[in-house]
Amino acid sequence: MPAIKTTATVALLAASALALSSCASSKRNDDKAAGTDAASAAKGNTNATLNFGAAGAPATFDPFYASDGETFRISRQIFQGLVGFKPGTADVAPALATKWEPSPDGKTWTFTLKTGVKFTDGTPFNADAVCKNFKRMDSQNAAGQTASEYWLTNMGGYNGAKGELYQGCTAKGDSTVVIKISRPTSKFPALLGLPAFSMQSPTAMDKYDANGIKAQGQGFVYPAYANAHPVGTGPMKFEKYDQTNKTVSLVRNDDYAGDEKPTVKRIVFSIIPDETARKQALASGQIDGYDLPNPVDWPSLKKDDNLEIRPAFNILYLGLNAKVDPNLKDLRVRQALYYAINRDQLVRSLLPSGANVASQFIPSTVAGYNKSLQPYTYDPAKAKSLLAAAGKSNLKITLWYPTEVSRPYMPAPDKIFNAIKSDWAAVGVQVTPKPMPWAGGYVTGTQNGNAAAYLMGWTGDYNTPDNFLGSFFADPKGQMSVGAYDWGSKLADALSADDSIVDEGKRASAYEDLNKQIMEQYLPGLPISSSPPAIVFSKKVTGVVASPLTDEHLWTAKVDK
Template sequence: MQHSRIRRGALAAIAGVSIAALALAGCASERGDGGGDADATDAAVDGTFIFAASADPANLDPAFAQDGETFRVSRQIFEGLVGTEPGTADPAPLLAESWDSAEDGMSHTFTLKEGVTFHDGTDFTAEAVCYNFDRWYNWTGLAASEALSYYYGKLFRGYVETPDAAVYKSCTPDGDYSVTIELNQPFAGFIPALSLPAFAMQSPTALAEFDADGIGGSEEAPTLSEYGSGHPTGTGPYKFDEWAPGEQLKLSAYEDYWGDAGQIDEIIFRVIDDPTARRQALESGSIDGYDLVGPADTGALEEAGFTMVSRPPFTILYLAFNQAVPALQDIRVREALSYAVDKDALISQVLPEGTEKATQFMPDVVNGWNPDVTTYEYDPEKAKSLLAEAGYDESNPLTLEFNYPVDVSRPYMPDPEQIFTVLSSQLAEAGVVTNPVTDAWSPDYLDKITGTPNHGIHLLGWTGDYNDTDNFVGVFFGQPSAEWGFDNPELFAALSEARGVPNLEEQTALYEDINQMVAEFIPGVPLAHPAPTLAFAKRVESYPASPVNDEVFTDIVLTE
């Protein structure tokens, strides 16, 4: 969730303007600053905060997760070495007070915060840091699969059984509160990547006691470990109490937290998968807030006096083409599908106000965005012509499975069924027959799409985790993936080279070329950059909106 390199200032400015315009900036103190002047008013404030989640977390162990609902919960329980500056995607100290990186980027020494404990009383030390890094690296089998250790595999590339591919080399304690991480290969985004919830520090004691890596099942349907289903143990301001899947999850304030406790001493995440039901729950006063407000609800809630918060668009919604499907291996088919999509109509019909049209698989505030990239403007007749060249016509139409999730809203995909309806209608105008295939979001849809080849064209997207180009195109296209189903060594090599280049100008040029390569290869259609909106009860004076969703509830300011 970090450095935007050349465009970092632009992103920070956008975030600041958006939040300030909603009277939300400046109220929340930086995490752990010891604020403390809220004591006089806290006694009059109801410290229970009920937030409506659109789905259950997939896993209480963030190292085995990739979804926003899991990470929203895990950010309250866990902390990483690196955090983000409030309201931006830029890296900031968290459990590491500072760090020094070698000029070649191959080693990084962290000075750790002292006096921090995990929720089970275990001390946070350099040994605990190395335990976590070594845990990730030593995963094998199902634990090392794309369906589970998604982020580690995408960013650190290899495990103990594939050391030649691995970015990570070793972790060495330098006393109790200093630790050095050595890398096998350069990774320019290493520091900002550590702000990801997947790389949060977890208690070595609890990980061992509750068999955190005891994952069962299969890639398509993994089962949680005892730790991941009921014993998450971090250093964050809130500790885990209980979880009733499909209903709610409870957290309470950790009494020995090292930082500012804030006003909220109990959090209840209540699962309400329907956007209309979430709105009604807010209106009735049974919840304090929710994310992913439906575009049609925003104006009415604002008019009624609810506190509305918009995040800057740091998302990408895309229609992906799985090239494990033979028809999608034909570049003419992928090009035809691109011309068949009317992005402007999609945005105006079903996406929230403030959504920006996408030309590539990352927002324009990210380094390497290419203003001259090849685009495929809506042209259904051209789509028909290309399909005819590929051998498809009215008597032999192109027929594809179209996968999308149900009973969920995501920041980049507020209403999947509405999006599917619009896109399938547009494709039909070009002569494409789509057969809908639906699955519940977590774990079924994500596991199927990212962990198996058993899907067709499909809806998915991304909320940027930190401001680095590799976090977008590198994660999507940096290596073979079950989601996209293609092997493109030239593209993989270009992305591998770019992620290790320390010179900013050189790296920018490389990523601009890569975005053009992606546009010509057409792995899918980048559709839009939606601007997610949250709604809160009137008692919520301020909410720490973050473009990368780094939102910890100790920073919420309540008035009653």
């Protein structure tokens, strides 16, 4: 039985099990005892520990200040949002809100909350707690505004700033919340399912100074809450972060109010940055599963373990920041850097089967994808010609790439870096490498706009073009600093206008046109590829549904130990 199953497979297996149970009960008189045994087997060992191999350390335990997948993977086990996503899909589903209703103009949303829910510190979850969370998110100091990338890219500002999407939260009794936004948007209410907007205990946030974040160098000093005291309503509770042994431990929340109770007692995340080491740890039984196995290992893992390939819902891109390197302001330079990369070879040799060369900044499954756009070809001669025309034949550039991590869109960052460096050297571009640990300055350094050129990617949070394009370009001061160009504000305005189109067909058409403009007129960065990532578990583990959003509920695992 596969460890990870699509929703359809789960339904089929359930139906098969029911049929077999019916046949058995007709053949023997001890059907009640057999049914009890079967239920116990299906439930698995509820006192088991699931050991999961993480590719990197979490940046923080407060998801509001996070933008990295390792933090979000842990957060998804501890916290819940007002909405969530149906397992195995990108479809919005109820979570802490049981239902929601927009006003006719799409700017006022009324949420009905689940009752009888408590945070794991005993604080009641209610409408007042929801509004306290939103007030906290919208009231950030300078460091917090820099760190809370998801709020900025989705809400557009803080404290009533011009253009901010969020306009206020009002509690109507204990179980009704009204949230106002400044304009209709395709991303509401889906964005409220993001880990960054999870509901957190107001009591714990006050007690442990959740907003006391400070900037330090290229990173941040997080307060006690973010380091050791995260409190949510989810199926698991934070236990400890053992930095010596590089493990994060969660324990079951026995008071979890969800319909599906946790099937494991503990989840331990073992931080193992090297993919080969993760594979060896799985083979030896040290861990029960891990994410992002190397594509070259897929055949053996499929044979010996339970490997599931997720749908591709991501983009790997090469970010460019003309504010850091003014040479990049010239469109011909950016085009030359693109023509110089042999992406067909890069995808074939370094990315998994099913990966595609990207023609734009959204994957082909997202509405607004422009099918008429063709990927830039590999043309070293044209790259040299463009550099010469721009007077940059001896261009020097610093290229950042992450270490101690694998990402769904970038399983081997060092190899991808070396491929690009080699291609650029062939057209006369001298590359200065800048490797940096993913959780040791890379994410915050690129997020703060400190890198001239860097490798980064994005796995979709929900299925709208704004989730990709808005995350990249809505903030003129963001990673690619489109504000450094004279068209930066025009692009940001176009993104907001297109996202506000209520008619889905018209909105998709507008985004198709905008994707063409981005690639042909603006080219703020270089989309590289879109890849289907995999996740693998031991044959002893079943019950985890693979997610295109990497939103796996590890707490539903059934561990046969």
